[in-house]
Amino acid sequence: MAKLPRQLEGEEVAPLVTDTAPQGHTRREFLRSATLFTATVAGLGGGLELLTRRPSGTAEAQAAAVTRKRALGPYDTSEPVTSYQAMTTYNNFYEFGLGKDDPSQNAGSLRTRPWIIKIDGEVRRPQTVDIDTLQSWFPLEDRVYRMRCVEAWSMVMPWMGFPLAALIRRLEPTGKAKYVKFTTLQDPKQMPGQRSGVLDWPYVEALRLDEALHPLAFMAVGLDGKILPNQNGAPLRLVIPWKYGFKNIKSIVRISLVSERPKTTWALAAPDEYGFYANVNPAVDHPRWSQATERRIGEVARRKTLPFNGYADAVAGLYKGLDLRRNF
Amino acid sequence: MAPGKRSLKWLPPAVYVGGFLPALILLGDALSGLLGADPIKRATHQTGQLAIILLLLSLACTPLRLLTGWTWPARVRKALGLLAFGYAALHFGIYLFDQNILLLAVGEDIVKRPFITVGFLALLLLAPLAWTSTPASMKRLGFQRWTRLHRLVYLAAALGALHYWWGVKQDRTVPTLLAAGLLGLLLLRLVKRPAKKPATRPTSSG
Numbered sequence: 001m002a003k004l005p006r007q008l009e010g011e012e013v014a015p016l017v018t019d020t021a022p023q024g025h026t027r028r029e030f031l032r033s034a035t036l037f038t039a040t041v042a043g044l045g046g047g048l049e050l051l052t053r054r055p056s057g058t059a060e061a062q063a064a065a066v067t068r069k070r071a072l073g074p075y076d077t078s079e080p081v082t083s084y085q086a087m088t089t090y091n092n093f094y095e096f097g098l099g100k101d102d103p104s105q106n107a108g109s110l111r112t113r114p115w116i117i118k119i120d121g122e123v124r125r126p127q128t129v130d131i132d133t134l135q136s137w138f139p140l141e142d143r144v145y146r147m148r149c150v151e152a153w154s155m156v157m158p159w160m161g162f163p164l165a166a167l168i169r170r171l172e173p174t175g176k177a178k179y180v181k182f183t184t185l186q187d188p189k190q191m192p193g194q195r196s197g198v199l200d201w202p203y204v205e206a207l208r209l210d211e212a213l214h215p216l217a218f219m220a221v222g223l224d225g226k227i228l229p230n231q232n233g234a235p236l237r238l239v240i241p242w243k244y245g246f247k248n249i250k251s252i253v254r255i256s257l258v259s260e261r262p263k264t265t266w267a268l269a270a271p272d273e274y275g276f277y278a279n280v281n282p283a284v285d286h287p288r289w290s291q292a293t294e295r296r297i298g299e300v301a302r303r304k305t306l307p308f309n310g311y312a313d314a315v316a317g318l319y320k321g322l323d324l325r326r327n328f
Numbered sequence: 329m330a331p332g333k334r335s336l337k338w339l340p341p342a343v344y345v346g347g348f349l350p351a352l353i354l355l356g357d358a359l360s361g362l363l364g365a366d367p368i369k370r371a372t373h374q375t376g377q378l379a380i381i382l383l384l385l386s387l388a389c390t391p392l393r394l395l396t397g398w399t400w401p402a403r404v405r406k407a408l409g410l411l412a413f414g415y416a417a418l419h420f421g422i423y424l425f426d427q428n429i430l431l432l433a434v435g436e437d438i439v440k441r442p443f444i445t446v447g448f449l450a451l452l453l454l455a456p457l458a459w460t461s462t463p464a465s466m467k468r469l470g471f472q473r474w475t476r477l478h479r480l481v482y483l484a485a486a487l488g489a490l491h492y493w494w495g496v497k498q499d500r501t502v503p504t505l506l507a508a509g510l511l512g513l514l515l516l517r518l519v520k521r522p523a524k525k526p527a528t529r530p531t532s533s534g
Contacts, residue, residue: 055363
């Protein structure tokens with residue numbers, strides 16, 4: 001049995017010889033130790049907190065539920081709506097930072113008026129149009145949709161806006177139009193997150209034309225009956241409730257009808273993790289986590305994820321004959 | 329500043345208390361709703377980060393002692409290591425709870441997803457080290473065997489760093505910094521052998 005080198009014996013093994021200090025010293029010694037003890041506790045504890053703690057929100061705000069009464073239409077879910085606080089402070093919007101709290105804290109720099117949207121490509125009526133004009137073309141309606149993020153959390157969100165199909169029809173696509181491509185604003189001055197190369201800016205998303213014409217596909221300009229907060233994609237965003245959240249492109253400045261399938265941002269960034277279709281599918285896992293379950297924000301237990309986020313009856317027909325495992 | 333011949337009795341308890349504080353504050357945050365809209369995810373992230381930071385701190389002790397000749401790093405190494413294991417276990421516990429404690433789903437995760445596999449392996453490697461952290465264990469194993477066993481900490485830290493790196497969606501700055509720190513410490517240990525001076529007493533190269 002090897003002998004222990006002395007400096008590896010803990011205090012609990014070797015009684016301290018320094019405790020034989022004369023009486024006058026012990027008190028000073030004790031005070032000194034107590035001071036150093038406290039400083040060490042504060043230093044280590046504080047340092048660790050500084051590096052890892054990110055507090056957000058307050059209890060009462062988290063609990064403040066959306067209580068607005070609304071008549072449920074044929075497309076609406078009757079599930080309880082997520083708290084307004086959560087919907088507006090728990091966001092992925094990398095143009096304003098990578099943390100969930102970042103968009104609500106940093107999106108104040110976004111100027112949503114005046115806001116010009118360019119419409120081009122395979123349309124008979126290419127044009128640039130101001131958001132207020134574009135909005136005035138359609139009666140606004142409420143839609144309560146489930147929203148499922150690819151990160152396996154979900155919400156129930158009361159959007160306000162108009163069907164995407166109404167907009168597309170108004171633009172009169174030509175026979176060559178097969179896809180609709182959407183582009184987010186690119187302006188690092190207004191969108192500080194764009195100073196980092198974490199994604200290829202500007203953000204681009206796209207839909208097949210038949211997906212875009214589906215009655216569930218929606219353009220939102222409001223949330224819970226109020227104008228859309230910047231962090232939620234003001235002044236105009238896409239909402240496709242049967243797809244993962246990253247398809248719901250925010251702060252749109254350009255809509256193009258094109259004949260080729262566009263390269264979309266997340267599919268370019270990580271092609272093995274984020275596909276073009278991005279249909280919610282509990283049977284096809286993300287490489288790093290299962291998509292079989294999700295956490296509904298505000299609930300403790302996870303719930304089962306539904307095929308097409310529970311909209312299978314309405315949209316499964318769009319994907320007849322398509323291998324959803326390969327076209328994820 | 330190297331404390332001279334003065335008592336360092338107060339130091340390990342101070343490290344335990346200081347290192348335990350974040351767990352208490354986390355509990356307070358959870359109870360007062362300060363963990364945001366997805367508190368379980370936030371708690372998982374924070375405990376994981378605490379585990380790997382404390383593990384790196386414990387790994388920094390020996391190089392620091394060898395470079396400076398101070399004795400206090402050796403006194404806190406064990407406390408930091410045990411705290412790291414505690415947070416890693418808590419991290420895993422919260423993840424279990426997150427999966428509704430469905431051991432089947434967890435088992436599938438561990439087998440199917442390399443990112444979970446390496447994290448779980450890191451925890452498994454830390455467990456025997458925590459178990460044998462007492463002087464009694466050191467005596468029982470003998471210094472050489474004990475040292476060799478405890479070198480597993482480097483593997484555990486590397487797996488932990490990889491787990492963090494893989495687990496992040498896009499911005500890998502922090503995991504990369506951690507991995508770089510770990511690599512630096514490893515190189516230091518390989519380059520800087522204990523001095524052969526009785527002034528800083530020799531250890532086996534562990």
